[in-house]
Amino acid sequence: MKTIAVLTSGGDAPGMNAAVRAVVRTACENGIKVLGVVRGYNGLINGDFIEMDLRSVSDIINRGGTILYSARSAEFATEEGMRKAVRTCREYGIEGVVVIGGDGSFRGARDLSERGIPCVGIPGTIDNDIACCDYTIGYDTCLNTIMEMVDRIRDTTESHDRCSVIEVMGRRAGFLALNSGIACGATAILIPEIPFEIEKHVIERMKRTQRTDKKHFIIIVAEGVGLDVKQLAAEIQSKTGVESRATILGHTQRGGYPTAKDRVMATRMGNYAVKLLMNDIGNRVVAAQKEEVLDFDIFEALNMKKSVDMELYNVAHEVSI
Secondary structure, rough: OOOEEEEEEEOOOOOOHHHHHHHHHHHHHHOOOEEEOOOOOHHHHOOEEEEOOHHHOOOOOOOOOOOOOOOOOOOOOHHHHHHHHHHHHOOOOEEEEEEEOHHHHHHHHHHHHHOOEEEEEEEEOOOOOOOOOOOOOOOOHHHHHHHHHHHHHEEEEEEHEEEEEEEOOOOOHHHHHHHHHHOOOOOOEEOOOOOOHHHHHHHHHHHHHHHOOOOOOOEEEEEEHHHOOOHHHHHHHHHHOOOEEEEEEEEHHOOOOOOOOHHHHHHHHHHHHHHHOOOOOEEEEEEEEEOOEEEEHHHHHHHHHOOOOOHHHHHHHHHOO
């Protein structure tokens, strides 16, 4: 394999740059030309490439976001858009593509693979919702960002004997909410995977802890449960008498310097992805399981389902009362 491309797609995640760096340097060290694709699949369609070398990726391992930029591509979702991308790859001599992103990005990689362009996916998403992986790039940084911000909110919550209702990211997955809730000692954690009742799982829990002389509270809500956290805060205040405030952490969760774990895992995955392509192996997703890096068939990976750890959920509720 003489030329490969690397792109980042979908929502950005801390550690994506570390993965790009590993892809570029592994390829260069093995005599492979690397084209960086600007703005995801849009760039692949339009031939928006930059040739990358060892120095192109100097001093990016510590940076959040992605130097290649990211975008969602409506055109690539069409048959004509995919044909354009394939033609562009042929024109530039691209023999394989490393795709860094989430499950939507992997569906694009699958579609390219089906059309003769070998692809290897690297899981980069703060949601940690790729089923074949225990861990995705960006998750650890995001989790630590949430923890730090909630700790700051707790200071004022405790000072005023308030309840803070905090919305974290996770449209379809509650992994961030569950683990940040445990790390921050939340009284209640609401996630999309587990049905809940506000009266039973929030109000009654708060009233129970009030009887043990607890006066301030943290409630963590995944955005995917579909609640208006301001309305929830108003309901809590009305039913418990505890002054309540809502905070939506929003896109602050995506940014910041990646943690050591994200940098190391991104580097390992990027190196692994290039080694697969060097051996003419495509149509794969790189995965981390129990600290080991391995790979799965991309079609198999997309059909897997990832469920929340019920034991962990039960632990959270037993120790946060």
